[in-house]
Amino acid sequence: MCQGGTVQIRGTTGARYTLSPVTQSHSGQYQCEAQRGDPPRSSQRSDPVTLTVSEGRPKPALTREPAGEIFEGDTVTLSCVVEGGSGGWRYLWYKDRQGAPVYQTDSSSGTGAGYTISAAALSHSGEYWCGAGRGRNTSYSQYSDPIWVNVTALFSRVTLTASPGATVKEGEALNLTCEAAVNKTPRPELHYTIVRDGEPVTNSTDSALYSIASTEKSHTGSYTCAVESQGVKKSSQELQIELQSKITNPS
CATH class of the missing domain: 2.60.40.10 (Immunoglobulins)
Structure with a gap:
């Protein structure tokens, strides 16, 4: 029965009211009250609880x-x-x-x-x-x-090149250049490391160039370079540097 815009639900037992199956028509505010005695005396109504039933499962x-x-x-x-x-x-x-x-x-x-x-x-x-x-x-x-x-990929290729070449004459200048093909714009700051036989020979954020003014036997070996940025690190293939000894003319 309806009173003051509300619907009184009768026929419930105990302190529980079950809706099964629930439908959108069950949406609304619910309150409860209790009665006892003869004639029955009612308690105050509870605070309202709002029930919203959506159509189907939400996406x-x-x-x-x-x-x-x-x-x-x-x-x-x-x-x-x-x-x-x-x-x-x-x-x-x-x-x-x-x-x-x-x-x-x-x-x-x-x-x-x-x-x-x-x-x-x-x-x-x-x-x-x-x-x-x-x-x-x-x-x-x-x-x-x-x-x-x-x-x-932040940079898809790392290369190490030698100038004038991978084989140099003793005392000749040698330049090793580390390059990365960067895909991101603007270009992020890169950190370069050039390694010879497992030991770093240069660490730099400014230059990808390792210059040797006058080569000697200690400069021979296997070189790689690594480029790092934003926690991403990639290395080049190995480049073997070989040295040709000077030929001394007989006196």
């Missing part, structure tokens, strides 16, 4: 920051939001396939409605989904629409 919205191109070493954040706003959701993250939550590593973490990749690697490329669950028996939302994360 989360998934967004990505940054929205533009992503390079190795960048930070990527995915955000998952269940439209309609009721709290209490526990979010799950999926990569490349639905059904098995994504494995989190030292460089990725899921906290609430956000999933952060703190140091993007090429292996992080792929399609991502999110889903959400809540309630004692875990009622799940739909999956979100997928979002694509494509991680581009």
Whole structure:
């Protein structure tokens, strides 16, 4: 029966009222009161509780920051939001396939409605989904629409070249140049290391050049160079430097 815009629910037993199956028509504010005695005397009404029943399972919205191109070493954040706003959701993250939550590593973490990749690697490329669950028996939302994360190599090639060549005459000048093909604009700061037989001979953020004014036997060996930026490090192939001895004319 209706009184003052409310509906009185009769026929309930005990202190529990169960809705099964729940429908959108059950949305509204609920209060309870208790009675005892004969004739019955009623308690005050409880504070109201609002029940909102959505149509079907809600579908989360998934967004990505940054929205533009992503390079190795960048930070990527995915955000998952269940439209309609009721709290209490526990979010799950999926990569490349639905059904098995994504494995989190030292460089990725899921906290609430956000999933952060703190140091993007090429292996992080792929399609991502999110889903959400809540309630004692875990009622799940739909999956979100997928979002694509494509991680581009920060620098795709590192080379070490020798001038005038890999074979030099004793006492001749030798220049070794380390170069990286950088894909990101603006170009990030690069750190160069040139190594001979496993030992660094130069470390620099200013120059990729290692110059020897006058070569001698100690300068021979196997050289490589490494370039590092944003936590990404790549090395060149080995370059063998050989020395030709001076030919002394007989007196």
